[in-house]
Amino acid sequence: MTPDLRDELKQRKPFVSLEQEAQLSIVRTSMLLFDAFEQLLKPHGISSTQYNVLRILRGAEPTGLCRNELRDRMLTRMPDVTRLLDRMEQADLVTRERSSEDRRLVRTRITKKGARLLRQLDDVVEQEHQRRLGHLSREQLKSLISLLSVVRQKT
Amino acid sequence: MTPDLRDELKQRKPFVSLEQEAQLSIVRTSMLLFDAFEQLLKPHGISSTQYNVLRILRGAEPTGLCRNELRDRMLTRMPDVTRLLDRMEQADLVTRERSSEDRRLVRTRITKKGARLLRQLDDVVEQEHQRRLGHLSREQLKSLISLLSVVRQKT
DNA sequence: TGACATTCAGTGTTATAACACGCATATTTC
DNA sequence: GAAATATGCGTGTTATAACACTGAATGTCA
Numbered sequence: 001m002t003p004d005l006r007d008e009l010k011q012r013k014p015f016v017s018l019e020q021e022a023q024l025s026i027v028r029t030s031m032l033l034f035d036a037f038e039q040l041l042k043p044h045g046i047s048s049t050q051y052n053v054l055r056i057l058r059g060a061e062p063t064g065l066c067r068n069e070l071r072d073r074m075l076t077r078m079p080d081v082t083r084l085l086d087r088m089e090q091a092d093l094v095t096r097e098r099s100s101e102d103r104r105l106v107r108t109r110i111t112k113k114g115a116r117l118l119r120q121l122d123d124v125v126e127q128e129h130q131r132r133l134g135h136l137s138r139e140q141l142k143s144l145i146s147l148l149s150v151v152r153q154k155t
Numbered sequence: 156m157t158p159d160l161r162d163e164l165k166q167r168k169p170f171v172s173l174e175q176e177a178q179l180s181i182v183r184t185s186m187l188l189f190d191a192f193e194q195l196l197k198p199h200g201i202s203s204t205q206y207n208v209l210r211i212l213r214g215a216e217p218t219g220l221c222r223n224e225l226r227d228r229m230l231t232r233m234p235d236v237t238r239l240l241d242r243m244e245q246a247d248l249v250t251r252e253r254s255s256e257d258r259r260l261v262r263t264r265i266t267k268k269g270a271r272l273l274r275q276l277d278d279v280v281e282q283e284h285q286r287r288l289g290h291l292s293r294e295q296l297k298s299l300i301s302l303l304s305v306v307r308q309k310t
Numbered sequence: 311t312g313a314c315a316t317t318c319a320g321t322g323t324t325a326t327a328a329c330a331c332g333c334a335t336a337t338t339t340c
Numbered sequence: 341g342a343a344a345t346a347t348g349c350g351t352g353t354t355a356t357a358a359c360a361c362t363g364a365a366t367g368t369c370a
Contacts, residue, residue: 004300004304005300005304008307009211009228009230010227010228011214011228012214013214016281016284017281017284017285018293018296018297018300019284019285019287019288019289019291019296020280020281020284021296021300022288022291022296022299022300023188023284023287023288024230025299025300025303025304026181026184026185026188026299026303027185027188027189027230027231028230028303028307029181029185029303029306029307030181030182030184030185030186030189031185031230031231031232032307033178033181033182033306034182034185035232047356049356056164059166059167059168066318066319067318067319067320068317068318068319072165073164073165073166075164075179075182075183075186076182076186077186077190078357079357079358079359080356080357080358080359081319082319082320082321083320083321083356083357084356084357086320087355087356098319102317102318102365102366103364103365103366104317104318104319104364104365104366105317105318105319105365106318106319106320125175126171126172126174126175129171129172129174129175129178130172130174131309132174132178132306132309133174133177133178133306133309134174135305135308135309136174136177136302136305136306138173140302140305141173141174141176141177142173143298143302144177144180144181144299144302144303144306145159145160145173145176145177145180147291147295147298147299147302148180148181148183148184148299149158149159149160149180150290150291150295151184151188151287151288151291151299152163152183152184152187153158153290154286154287154288154290202326204326221348221349222348222349222350223347223348223349233327234327234328234329235326235327235328235329236349237349237350237351238326238327238350238351239326239327241350242325242326253349257335257336257347257348258334258335258336259334259335259336259347259348259349260335260347260348260349261348261349261350
């Protein structure tokens with residue numbers, strides 16, 4: 001019933017292994033969701049990476065986070081957080097302030113404008129999640145979440 | 156037993172919905188697999204995108220594919236296939252030839268060097284899939300593949 | 311306390327992705 | 341069969357990602 005990935009990508013040969021098919025399925029599905037998410041955000045003027053940062057910083061209020069803490073919590077690898085934050089600071093979405101206790105650290109916090117934007121997006125984003133995944137049952141979702149967690153165990 | 160994504164990302168608040176948790180789990184898992192894959196390929200001098208192109212072109216022998224067919228079969232969205240192929244042509248991994256029947260088309264094919272590189276990588280790549288996903292049972296893998304296919308149904 | 315190592319943020323540079331546009335070739339329509 | 345439309349590829353440009361390196365601040369240890 002459900003068409004397999006091989007058809008989707010018009011592949012002639014079968015997959016080498018279930019493991020390979022699973023990995024490609026994960027990456028493929030992720031890319032589709034990720035791209036759709038970016039398109040959704042685009043009219044609002046931020047990328048999904050920036051959105052991710054805002055979400056993290058909202059959760060880290062009122063203390064904020066330093067650059068590396070933020071980087072470690074991000075969904076996707078981001079080697080150049082500094083300039084990402086530069087742009088967000090310029091857009092008045094975040095503020096940065098050097099810590100007085102440890103002057104190596106720069107504490108980043110979300111601004112009111114950032115928080116307002118995020119609040120506007122909350123509904124839009126949740127609707128998107130429903131649109132993309134709402135056709136799965138609760139059991140299917142739980143099973144999927146659990147299986148992916150097992151995958152991530154092996155780093 | 157399996158630690159959840161919330162712990163992994165040090166999130167304080169629970170997820171808004173199962174749908175959201177599932178989407179984030181998919182994207183997170185994909186990024187980990189994808190990054191590991193890129194690191195694996197790096198010593199061999201190609202990116203995962205280029206690897207993907209080579210795989211597709213190997214499967215499309217002996218006719219090859221035109222640019223847009225290739226783009227449509229790629230695992231990830233790629234708006235700038237032309238310059239990707241430019242680089243690969245320069246590295247002698249692919250050849251391009253304008254079609255004589257329809258002179259709008261440019262047929263791209265894998266070179267011997269590209270095919271050789273790919274052959275070298277076959278084992279390495281399959282080992283990587285085993286390393287990342289080999290700890291799941293066949294039933295778990297099938298279930299995961301099937302669930303992801305259901306997710307993709309809603310475009 | 312002074313030398314050494316470590317941690318943190320930022321910078322310089324190159325490579326790649328993203329987007330809008332343009333030109334050539336085919337196809338359609340009247 | 342000429343004009344209009346569609347399709348396919350390439351290019352110019354800007355934005356962002358990736359990587360290696362620098363310098364400041366802190367911690368460590370003799």
